[in-house]
Amino acid sequence: MNLIERYIDTVKKYLPEEIREDVGLELNANIMDMLPENYTEDDVFQVLTELGSPKNLADEYNTKKKYLIGPAYYDKYISLLKSVIAICAAVALGITLIEWILKAPADWYEAGVVANLIAELISSAFVGAMQGAFWVTIVFIILERTGVEIGFTPFKNKVWTPDDLPAISDDKNKISRGETIFSMVMTIVFTALLYFRPEVIAMYVKGDNGIPTVTTLLNIERLQIYIPAIIIVALIQLGIFIWKFIAEHRNLLMAITEAAYNIAFIVLMVVMLADQGLINNEFITTLASIMKTTVDTASTWVETGKKVFGAFVVIVCVWDIAETLIRTLKSPKGSGNMK
Template sequence: MNLIDRYIYAVAECLPNNIRDDITKELRANIEYMLTNSYTEEDVYRVLEELGSPMNLANEYNPQKRYLIGPGYFNKYIGILKVVVGICIVVFASISMVDSIINRYGMDLIDRIVGIFTNVLTGALVGTMQGAFWVTLIFIILERSGVEPGYLPAFSSEWTPDLLPEIPLNNNLKISRGETIFSILSTITFTALLYFQPQLIAIYIRDKNNTLNITSLFDINRLEIYIVFILILAVFQLGIFVWKYITKRWTMPLIILNALYNILMCILLIIMLFDNQLFNINFISAFSNLVNGSIEAITVWLDRARWIFVTFFIGITTWDSIRIFYKFKVYK
């Protein structure tokens, strides 16, 4: 695919849909006007260098001026903001509802309903603010760094036509939007649960007096040691999700970051799972009573389950990294 088509494609990706067709036609005419009748590839390269960065050129064409997020990213920003905020609202509201139902167990019905409703609204509001904050922060960093859409800050340099993205000719490297949304949902749910309400991961047993006894899986004080690392990885992965949404297809820098995230996630998971102080010592007793088994047998079973889960998780993440890398090598 020639440089002119790639340049016009890169500019179009930064434009709103309602003006994209008109601008691309005008831009193609301008480029052809700047070239001689018998132009060479070097002439095209020189003209495109004069025109400069596709994102900056798109900013000049776009009549809508944005101040926080520029037009090169604005449409993508709005798209992923809707997705992330929507997921955050559902996740935070759901967690708040479950927590409210449990904490108000046995209370007057009206008080329970009012309390649950209030907590759900509060959770939805917190989710909205959290989602909007982190997505906006990531896009501000991208915007202020002057990075072209499709390139990561660590790999960016002064723009030249060599940086023009290839026009996708097949869908083999296309990133599934459904898969991305599911991953975002999983990450937000896991992070929000561990950060805001880790005590909800527990065994719930109602005794003879109809009292609900709750035994948390985690030692909350010990879990706080890992929270900062969980948050860092969550933000890191959210950044990867944002870039997936922007590029819409796998690139080598994105593949490298995805593999790096998988490695870091495996390391953190292994450390946490084999930290016996992280788990509530009363949890095994409660679990053994629930299944009518001995503490020794339950301990052995949980230890085996831990090894099986770690092996499975490492296998899945390794396969994910290798599969994407192989696909890129074959179809790039």
């Protein structure tokens, strides 16, 4: 695909489907009229530079533009929106159901209790779905306005040139959609647990009356200090997932953004794990009682567990940074390309 075809193809992405072909033909004719008879690649580069960014040119053709999510993103927006709504609803429903099972009352079989459970499940699934839909839409609006997919560096003031055109797709550097969806599920589960139901992360000890005694792992009040940071990190991760879903291929800017995210995640985890007040003291006491050992020994076990978990997080994040950068730099699409 030559430079002219890539330019026209990119312009068409931003147009409604019903006018894409007509605009493509007209634009091709206009470009040919602007070129000399025996044109060179430099002539093409100059003409395309004069025409400007494909997105801005598409806006001139699409005079009836009235949309929140433009044609270039709409199909993928709807596809991802359905997936995220389903994931968020399922996660919210699952967490609520697990919490109810672990704390099920003795009269759980009574109609009133079951009715309350069903109402709570529906409510949690609805809230989860709406939260997912809201944030996906926000991220797509940001991507729509910054033009990340077509090669603009977000928030960077620069003049568009044909060098910013998307490169030809390279299947070797294609992002696995299944991997992206799986990572998205894990992020949503992790965030939902900490934000909506941190009390589910607990030790459950069945009492003499059959009702379990719940001792939360985390100090819920202390956890609230970190909730804003957790939400911000999760939203950044969601944005990266959506970016991957749209772009479909890795690029250097994406790899650098992922690396920055991983570093931020490591910092957040290290700070949280180093906070001695984040672990519930009652959890340590209960653990010592169950294992028939001293509180100091149980505390040592918890500290060791925190170190192992922290080391695991660091290793996974560093591995992800290295693998992503190496794969991107080895690819013709990623090497030296900030698109």
